[in-house]
Amino acid sequence: LHKRKADIRNDFLHQVSTLLVKNHDVIVIEDLKVSNMSKSAKGTLANPGKNVKAKAGLNRSILNEAWHKFFTYLEYKLKLKGGILIKVNPKHTSQTCIKCGHISKDNRKEQERFKCVKCGYEANADHNAAQNILRRAGLARITCQANLIRGRQQEPAEAYNSSSIVV
Ligand SMILES: [Zn+2]
Incomplete structure (x- = not known):
């Protein structure tokens, strides 16, 4: 049963990633340190965390593995297609x-809603975050080009060949 669940999960990840890559040449993601996300309370095998429900830890590690x-x-x-992934x-x-x-924890008091405490802008929280991610990617391109002009390494062409840029 566990193998069947893992296969279903993996199949889903392949379907979604294939669909996204089919429709987009450039994809921007947050450079999440996924392996660190589960460390907090879980501890390690040699030094397990206390008072942590095993199931919660397991679910979290499955989720982290899925993201990775x-x-x-x-x-x-993307690399096979000649596209790029920007982190x-x-x-x-x-x-x-x-x-x-404006940056503030108070801008996002609810999970789904974003409301700026300074200018009053309201939006779906994920949509606002996605736009910030996209904006950072734009800055990444400009930085690459500026470095190229100054004769530094990490030229855009090099970054394209490696299929991902981390900023
Ligand atoms: Zn604002």
């Missing part, structure tokens, strides 16, 4: 107002 796989699939499928710094993407740039 998903990003890997996106990256190699941006995830810091404050969900707390930053896309309209005025």
Whole structure:
């Protein structure tokens, strides 16, 4: 049963990543340190965390593994196609107002809603975060081109060949 569940999960990740790559040449993601996300309370095998429900830890590690796989699939499928995956710094993407740039935890008091405490801009929280991620990717391109002009390494062509850019 576990293998069957894992196969279904994996199949889903392949279907979604294939669909995204089919319709997009450039995909921008947050550079999440997925392996670190489960560390908090779970501890390690040698030094397990206390008072942590085993099932919650297991679910979290399955989720982290799924994200990691998903990003890997996106990256190699884009590479086969000649597209690129851009990874941006995830810091404050969900707390930053896309309209005025104000950063505050109070901008996102609810999971789904974003409301800027400074300018009053309201939006779906994921949509606001996605726009911040996209904006950072734009800055990544400009930085690459500026570095190229200054004769530094990491030229855009090089980044394209490696199929991903991390900023
Ligand atoms: Zn604002």
